[in-house]
Amino acid sequence: MTGPAARGGGLEDLLRGAAPRALAAVVRRFGDFADAEDAVQEALIEAARRWPTQGTPENPTGWLIAVASRRMTDKIRADSARRAREERIAAEPEAGPAAEADDTLALIFMCCRPELTPASAVALTLRAVGGLTTAEIAAAFLVPETTMGRRIARAKKTVAAAAEPFGLPAPAERKERLGAVLRVLYLIFNEGYAASEGPELARAELSAEAIRLTRIARLALPEEPEVGGLLALMLLTDARRPARTDADGELVPLDEQDRSRWDAAAIAAGHRMLNEAVAMGAVGPYQLQAAIAAAHDRARRPEDTDWGEILALYGLLERVAPGPMVALNRAVAMAMAEGPQAGLALLVELEPQLEGHHRVHAVRAHLFELAGDVPGAHVEYTRAAELTASLPEQRYLTRRAARLAGGA
Amino acid sequence: MKFMLLQHYGRVEGDVPPMSQWAPEDVEAHIKFQKDLNAELRERGEFVEAQGLTGPEMAKFVLASDDAPIITDGPFAESKELLAGWRTVDVESEERALEIAAQASEGPGPNGVPLRQQIEVRQVMAPIEPSE
Numbered sequence: 001m002t003g004p005a006a007r008g009g010g011l012e013d014l015l016r017g018a019a020p021r022a023l024a025a026v027v028r029r030f031g032d033f034a035d036a037e038d039a040v041q042e043a044l045i046e047a048a049r050r051w052p053t054q055g056t057p058e059n060p061t062g063w064l065i066a067v068a069s070r071r072m073t074d075k076i077r078a079d080s081a082r083r084a085r086e087e088r089i090a091a092e093p094e095a096g097p098a099a100e101a102d103d104t105l106a107l108i109f110m111c112c113r114p115e116l117t118p119a120s121a122v123a124l125t126l127r128a129v130g131g132l133t134t135a136e137i138a139a140a141f142l143v144p145e146t147t148m149g150r151r152i153a154r155a156k157k158t159v160a161a162a163a164e165p166f167g168l169p170a171p172a173e174r175k176e177r178l179g180a181v182l183r184v185l186y187l188i189f190n191e192g193y194a195a196s197e198g199p200e201l202a203r204a205e206l207s208a209e210a211i212r213l214t215r216i217a218r219l220a221l222p223e224e225p226e227v228g229g230l231l232a233l234m235l236l237t238d239a240r241r242p243a244r245t246d247a248d249g250e251l252v253p254l255d256e257q258d259r260s261r262w263d264a265a266a267i268a269a270g271h272r273m274l275n276e277a278v279a280m281g282a283v284g285p286y287q288l289q290a291a292i293a294a295a296h297d298r299a300r301r302p303e304d305t306d307w308g309e310i311l312a313l314y315g316l317l318e319r320v321a322p323g324p325m326v327a328l329n330r331a332v333a334m335a336m337a338e339g340p341q342a343g344l345a346l347l348v349e350l351e352p353q354l355e356g357h358h359r360v361h362a363v364r365a366h367l368f369e370l371a372g373d374v375p376g377a378h379v380e381y382t383r384a385a386e387l388t389a390s391l392p393e394q395r396y397l398t399r400r401a402a403r404l405a406g407g408a
Numbered sequence: 409m410k411f412m413l414l415q416h417y418g419r420v421e422g423d424v425p426p427m428s429q430w431a432p433e434d435v436e437a438h439i440k441f442q443k444d445l446n447a448e449l450r451e452r453g454e455f456v457e458a459q460g461l462t463g464p465e466m467a468k469f470v471l472a473s474d475d476a477p478i479i480t481d482g483p484f485a486e487s488k489e490l491l492a493g494w495r496t497v498d499v500e501s502e503e504r505a506l507e508i509a510a511q512a513s514e515g516p517g518p519n520g521v522p523l524r525q526q527i528e529v530r531q532v533m534a535p536i537e538p539s540e
Binding site: 117118119120141142143144146147148150151152153154190191194195251388389390391392393394 | 409410450451452453454455456457498500531533534535536537
């Protein structure tokens with residue numbers, strides 16, 4: 001198993017950037033996604049083996065395309081039924097560099113087909129477009145390599161069965177499927193950002209990869225404000241990475257982070273991107289979440305946070321993308337803006353739609369604590385810790401509960 | 409999301425003798441069932457691991473004390489409550505984990521009669537902050 005560190009950062013970046021362009025070219029030429037993906041993966045392995053000793057070719061993408069195409073041709077020759085198609089396709093002209101972003105985005109659309117489960121789409125996108133090896137993806141998700149290999153193989157079969165011609169979907173269909181694409185990119189980002197365990201390198205890499213792919217999507221679809229919104233959200237969130245874990249690797253909540261360690265350049269870039277997206281006039285959930293992240297990032301100290309603005313943004317978000325988490329966050333913002341009693345009152349109002357959601361207890365605990373109801377907060381923190389399926393959250397909630405019991 | 413499907417020695421329907429007293433072909437059939445189920449989960453991209461533990465006769469209980477730790481050897485009266493082994497699966501939903509557990513519960517016992525062993529299903533906590 002060759003990790004990115006062993007391959008060397010420069011070569012790794014080069015391959016990562018060249019992989020989707022090579023794959024797009026090979027899919028375009030030969031039409032068979034599953035085989036093309038195998039061929040490019042083999043070419044990448046060949047490159048990782050050869051280039052460090054024999055030197056990097058002048059045109060790395062061209063080299064990968066040539067090697068992968070040769071493998072495809074070998075395979076097709078072995079399969080005489082395909083010969084006619086090979087001849088027809090070989091006559092078609094190659095795509096120019098201007099189409100590169102479009103090609104990469106077309107691949108992402110293929111990997112995020114609606115028939116695929118989110119976990120499968122994430123894995124396939126990382127391998128086919130991100131150029132990560134199966135071993136690297138398996139390590140990031142803490143499953144055996146064989147399992148990840150089968151998951152990717154099944155996903156490829158689904159994509160192949162859909163027999164979609166290579167290229168961006170037609171505008172109407174594209175609008176409809178963009179949501180699934182953005183969701184997969186966001187999942188990749190979040191997996192890399194919110195994890196507290198697993199190899200650090202793998203996690204940072206997942207977030208960086210999600211940002212890179214979203215940048216490409218934005219290049220190809222500059223007229224879609226939600227793509228810019230998602231990119232802004234990622235940048236504004238990722239900017240806090242240096243401050244969000246302590247020396248022991250434990251998560252530090254937002255109001256306790258050392259804000260001087262936030263990445264000011266990333267915050268500025270996120271703000272710029274968000275402004276451009278919002279100026280297009282079609283506000284969506286990613287832009288609203290980015291605006292909330294921006295409001296937090298603007299506050300130099302926790303007490304400078306403009307909770308009134310955040311409350312208004314959650315109100316809008318609840319209208320365009322309702323859900324229990326949004327409702328809960330709005331209750332927290334209400335408590336911060338207008339006092340804990342207002343937040344608790346809103347929580348009561350929202351009760352029917354929050355029924356059984358484990359985070360209700362965590363939010364109620366927090367609001368009870370703000371209101372000075374220590375025994376109530378203790379009960380709710382304890383209940384929340386019992387119900388969560390997240391290890392970092394359980395540690396946090398248990399500590400909170402214990403702190404209150406000690407002080408009570 | 410990952411789930412552990414835990415199997416205990418007891419918790420089977422009716423009176424089933426220990427596996428060491430089964431007919432050889434019944435033992436073979438049971439082992440084949442377990443291996444086939446693992447292969448199926450691997451094929452679906454859901455398999456994480458499957459582990460069996462040494463028998464309850466080998467189990468020891470350890471308790472720290474003011475002096476040396478207190479170590480208790482078997483056999484234990486409550487050995488049927490001990491863990492026999494587990495599977496970990498990585499699936500899309502709790503429903504799917506329950507479906508696999510139901511399948512595992514059907515493992516064949518003596519004369520090929522399904523054991524209907526109770527499977528304990530527990531979600532493994534994710535090393536990730538909840539996002540929704």
